[in-house]
Amino acid sequence: MSYLMPALIGHRGVASEAPENTAIGLKRCKALGIKWVELDVTQAGDGSLVMMHDETLERFRKPTERISKMDREALKQVDAGTWFSPVFAGEPLLFLEEALDLVKTLGLGLNLEIKVNPDLPVEPLVNAVVATEGLDALNRGERLVISSFDHTALAQVARQKSEWALGALYEGVTEQWAESLADFTPYSIHTDFETLTPELAADIRAQYPLYCYTVNDPITFQRLLDKGVNGVFSDRAHAPDMRALVVAG
Ligand code: G3P
Ligand code: MG
Helix, strand or coil: CCCCCCCEEEECCCCCCCCCCCHHHHHHHHHCCCCEEEEEEEECCCCCEECCCCCEEHHHCEEEEEHHHCCHHHHHCCCCCCCCCHHHCCCCCCEHHHHHHHHHHHCCEEEEEECCCCCCCHHHHHHHHHCCCCHHHHHHCCCEEEEECCHHHHHHHHHHCCCCCEEEEECCCCCCHHHHHCCCCCCEEEEECCCCCHHHHHHHHCCCCEEEECCCCHHHHHHHHHCCCCEEEECCCCCHHHHCCCCCC
């Protein structure tokens, strides 16, 4: 049995080495031998799809600025690098189409996580993601998984793109995990590792590939592999101590 995603997936790019969800982060992934990356995409006030985990600019030391109140031009002015290190000063935010171009050029696989902006409706975000050029080509190349904590968003994707692989995300997975999957069939299940009991892992693995976030140390990684987990999202997906645990990183 082969799986779309490898055992080590770069979380937000390579978040221990470069600012998350940025072009420099993607290039660093490639240079460090990471094969698949997880990136977050959300929607701004003007409908732009921007690669961001958060709904505010707090990470960039502007806590009162909300993405829902910003447009593409304003987002282009954001320095998404200095907060991480002055070495990355001036690194811009990425927009989805730019991220897809870069993923394609670098030959990476992509787990695109749809982050619903709590200030904005879900439907336009999903419609805009689905309509973005480049995703179909990645899917055809078996280099795309779309995920979200919002399973209604995934059901909406499934209605338009039944051929796309979907990853159902959970925070605090429970025995009732399958109940939210009535309206679509996921490719894989993605969950935090803290709440994953051996029983739950076995139950999920009997039906779907299983991935955990965010796993940065080899002891936790090995414990999860022992539970049957297929792979992990890691800020250190390039690190030798993590790679040593899998045959093909
Ligand atoms: O997709 C896995 C992981 O990224 C989910 O959590 O908060 O890091 O986006 P978060
Ligand atoms: Mg994420």
